[in-house]
Structures are given as C-alpha cells and as structure tokens.
Amino acid sequence: MEALSHLIKETLPNYLRSLPVPSSFTGIFKLSPSEWIQMTPIITLLALPTYYLARAYRSNEELRPSTKVNLNVNKQSSKIVDTADIEDIQKCDGKKAVYCRCWRSKKFPMCDGSHNQHNEVTGDNVGPLIVKA
Ligand code: FES
Structure with missing residues (x-):
C-alpha cells in the first residue's frame, strides 16, 4: 500500500x-x-x-x-401481432393458408413468394408457414 x-x-x-x-x-x-x-x-x-x-x-x-428482421412492414407500430381464424384458412383456397416468415411479403402476413428473391440475394433459407385446414 x-x-x-x-x-x-x-x-x-x-x-x-x-x-x-x-x-x-x-x-x-x-x-x-x-x-x-x-x-x-x-x-x-x-x-x-x-x-x-x-x-x-x-x-x-x-x-x-x-440485426433487424422487419425492414418494411408496418414500421410505425411498436409491435406487430397478427391473428388468423380457421375461417381465414378456408377463405384462401379451402385447404391451406400460407403465412410469411421472412418479413419481405407485400401482402404480409400472407406469403407472396418474396422469400425466394430474399434467399437468392442473401443466401438465406427462409420460407413460409403453411397451415393446412
Ligand atoms: S414472402 Fe415471406 S415467407 Fe414467403
């Protein structure tokens, strides 16, 4: 000391x-x-x-x-939550509903196939959630 x-x-x-x-x-x-x-x-x-x-x-x-996943969808909201009823699935084609998980869809929360371009550009491997009725 x-x-x-x-x-x-x-x-x-x-x-x-x-x-x-x-x-x-x-x-x-x-x-x-x-x-x-x-x-x-x-x-x-x-x-x-x-x-x-x-x-x-x-x-x-x-x-x-x-670090951001969501680049474009509803950016003014502090949190995005979507719900779907079984009737929504039946409205799609009566057999399945295809939900976006890549956050690039122009029809979010539904998948519009934008994940294909995202995967091509970034080398990622994301795809939709398919819910069958
Ligand atoms: S567009 Fe996002 S998963 Fe298909």
Missing part, C-alpha cells in the same frame, strides 16, 4: 510536472522530438480509451441495421 501511495502522491505528480505541456495550442508545433517522446506515455494513455470508445460506438452503428 505504501508503494501505491508513493506512486500517487509523489511519482505521478512529479512525472506530470516534468512534462513539456505547451501553454498554447500553437506551442504543440514548437515541441522538439525529445519532448514528443517524453509526452508519448500520457498521449497514449489518453488516446487508447478514446480509440476503444469510438470503435465500440462505430461497431454498434454498423451492427444495428443488420
């Missing part, structure tokens, strides 16, 4: 006091190469967290669009 106390109370303040920090912005351009070398540890210490924060923020931004 004494070593840590010495580091915080004496070594670190002495190191910071010895740094050739310019008193104005233009003073940066007047630093000699040896003064830049002297400043390297503190610049690195300040730059690394900034770099990692910026990198984390950027990767979050890049991930956001690809």
